Amino acid sequence: MNPGVIGAGVMGLGIVRSLLRGGFVTHVRDVDPAREALAHARGARIAGAPAELGAHADVIFIVVLDAAQIDDVLEGPGGLMPVLGPGKTVLVNSTIAPGDTERFAARVCSTGAAFVDAPISGGPARAEAGTMSMMLAAPDAVLAAVDPMLRAVSDKRFVIGTRAGDAARAKLVNNLMAGIHLIAGAEAMALAMRLGLDPRQMSELIRVSSGQSWMFDDRMPRALAGDFEPRAQAHVLTNDLTLANAAAADAGVELPLGAVARDLLRATCDAGWRNEDDAAALKYYARRFGVHMPG
Template identity: 55%
Template sequence: MNSTSPTIGVIGIGAMGMGIAKNLHRKGWPIVVRDIRPEAEAEAASLGMRVAATPAALAGQADCIIIVVVNAAQIDDVLFGSGSVIQAAAKGKTVVLCSTIAPEDTMRFSGRLAEAGVAAIDAPISGGPAKAEAGSMSMMIAAPEAVLQPWQPLLEAMAAKRFHISDHVGDGAKTKLVNNLLAGINLVASAEAFALGKRIGLEPRKLFDVIAASSGSSWVFEDRMSRVLENDFEPRAFAHILTKDVGLATAMADAAGYDTPLGDAALARYKLTLERGWSQLDDAAVIKTYES
């Protein structure tokens, strides 16, 4: 990138958003950020990124605004609330919605943005903070080609694996929820089996190595149970976030008249994780519900 490159705004510089901002900043994109946490903004500023006081101030400086906040309520606030993106007269700009939210919320936000002359790209992401910072994460994209075309270099810089699901905003969100439903089920299954092995006296490292090399393995098993081996529950992916995502996925299924018995069981286990006070731990902490 060079001095004539478009400025990119990132609202929500938590684990994934900070990774995205660092990746794009390293690659030379002009970056301006906004977060509700002063410590996150201070970290971004120390790396040479600009910090905006409000979403409106960010939108006034940015050509494209990437939103990576926790949920639909926060998106509603940064897009349409006090000091919001829309209040910056953002006509002609583009908003990239990267958060995991319900498809109907994605479509609702896109419609309201369109009324203000702002384009929307439905682009939920997956892979975790390390892949976000490396630019190697996955992205599920839904938007018309005319909206996507000007921002292809940005999307390529953000995600090594990009899947254009369709031209219809909302289909990216649907795809992400299906993926997260499976990830959530896989994690609970991994925790259940691994905790059983420990309970019956198997040596955890050897058990891990066997499963990782055998038919029971999955990416989620290897990633999360490696943390369990180290008793490391520092959050890379918060337990409360996956609980929210699996809940959205089962609600989407309910609306379609589709039963998800495994998803429902996984959701119950995540809710138990939160009830026992582990919401701010890594989602691998679901194993604690079997061990306690």
């Protein structure tokens, strides 16, 4: 079987590289020619449209930003739907609402193709290394058929169940934690600066103490170094927390911390940093606390 990847952004390109490293002939489609050029330079075959990719690929990874873009991939000009059918499998790796995942699963499966709810986590470096986390929801036989490709792109795979939408739910729970940890880390570091402490020393201290978290380890050292090159843009995590709060509301509960984290990330975006790395939350807090970022 040959894979195809639609969306060669920071995570999608990592998936492409992992598939190529695993020996798979990999087809790629992205709306940005520059991203396609990066994939082609690694050895991928470029398709002119989703339908063209789907004609050559048996297993199709969709790694785009949101549900609107998936709609366009499926049924926009040159969309996938006409070329789907028995023998094809579509994996949606985007972080989207569970209801949207269920809707896409129904549409894909109506053609006779298989569908895998397969959101991913871990950042670009882990995507490229094939060590990212993947949450999976699909029938066992479908997962078994694509297992070699899943192993090529992820060494931490969690089968949540067989029902499309459950992996999407699991991803929102994870990203709720990620957003809260990011905001907590930014708040703590800004307080340290306000108290006159050395932020770099505090970062080292926290990373080996009880305040440690993966998000702190990944984001705060980069923020303190002034590196806001987007690995995950601030508006993306803001949207993820919006989806998590909506999922909670649908379940009849509120997320006190989740709502605050969403609002603070939204404020970071509104301050002009929406397209920077979400570590820019520290810049928002520094401005709010009246302290200067390290030079």
